[in-house]
Amino acid sequence: MPDPLLYWQAIAASAVCAAAVVATLATMTLTTTRLNSACVLGIGVGLLAGFYVLSLQLQWPPASSLDRLLLIIVPLALAIELIGGFGRTSRSVAWLMRVTLAVFVSPTLLYGSVYFGDHWSISQQIAVVSIGAVLLAIAGGLLCGLAQRRGGVVISIAICLSIQCAAVAIMMGGYIKGGAAALPFVAALLTTTIVAKWISHRWLQGENFAEIAIVGVGVVALFGFLFVGRFFGELSTPHAMILMHAPLLCWIIETPMMRSCRPSITVAACLLLVAIPLAIVVVLAKQEFDREMAPLLDSSTVGSPADTMVISQLDVSLNVISCR
């Protein structure tokens, strides 16, 4: 059953560990390249701390799609961003590695499942794998490209918002472990972004902090969780597509109107625009949860009486919103 206290503990552990690693490594030798490497390692350590607190049972060799996401795909994404951040690695090689990973994410997550057995024909398998690769490559390319053009923290925060909403939607669909595993990503990515931006601003004399590594890992994680939630949980395809593409609304900061505004207003407007479709998805997921899953829960499994009261109030609020 969901344990909110455990989730907050995992988020805190992930955030603290990620921040500590980034701050320690980045201040040792302060260059943009080293900062990039520190971010990648900070994210990795933060995730490990979060998984440890959550007591996530991961099997090796990986047995489930979540195992393959967390034990194969995410470490590969971290490794690619680490190698791609080195000065000697050319941009084309880094992008080649990212695109190669994008091609292999879908078949890796579906490996050994009914989809590659009797469920789908060969043409269906090829279609789904190809579409997945294209979606991930395009989303990753657009977001990393925007991060390179503008820098800043808005894209990373937008991706973190999406991952958070994806976690909630997956959990409300009934796949609690899958949603919970996404929470350390939110903490690690967000904390790494904030700490790295602060270090860059304070000690690198305003050098543009390229958040490509954070965005690269974040996009792969977001796609992975949505893919797992869609094909192994009860996340619907429209919800998954909205959650995946909401961060792309950050491109609004490239419009002439936004370029002329103050940075704080640009960031606020961008995040508000991204938050709207995410909120709609969460509300719809909650309504579906109330319809299908809530009757299975009785007062002894929900938690404390305070939790029950909060959930009841949330129910009332959501019903009022949906009626309007």
Add this chain to the structure above:
Amino acid sequence: MGCPNQLSLAVLFAASRSDSRTAVRDLLPLDDALTPLPYNHSLTLRLSNTIGQETEMRRSFTTCVTAILLGALFCASHQSASAADDYEYDLVHSSVSFKARHLDISWIHGRFNDVSGMFSIDRDDPSRSTFALTIQADSVDTANEARDKHLRQPDYFDTKQYPTIEFKSTSVKPIDGGFEVTGDFTMHGTTKEITLTLMGGKEHVFKDVKRVAFSTEYAVKRSDYGFDKNAIGPIGDKALIMIDCEGVRK
């Protein structure tokens, strides 16, 4: 079945064979019989024809005996291979159900609606019997669609990753009232060796169809089969599986 009779027949044929010349001479007319053989051309001709026919007869007889012996051998070997009866799981007259604790105060019941299997029972040598069962995990049914959807998800049965629950016997031992069957039980991607006590084995012929039935119960711990420990809370770790299966002889 007639095979032992055919064998006796072959033995009788071989024993009744008599000397061919004596037989031919007895068949000839008296005059021809008194004339020395080399000097009687017509007799020689008739005799050579007879001897030719007799050789032909001997050849046919040998072929016949060989065929009968081969047939008898085939019947005997076929008899030993069909000592075991093969049965197919009858879904209509069988059930695989389970129950698990809810909040440690009550039981939640469920069943699997899509099950298939084969078993072979050798009455002469029960250790050669085999049992195999395949359950489609997707067919879980607890009389609540929302709960069934939840059970199919990765927190529980993960039916998209592990579509079947299987049992395959590796050894069988006869016991009073049934069989003790040891085999590999695979659920949620984990295989463990378990021993089931199958009670029953009573046969019944209905409308020329032979049926046999067994019952068994087995307790499993979900945590032993890779189920998420965090998902074990209100629903207990232990579950009891009840199998009542009837097989139809193929």
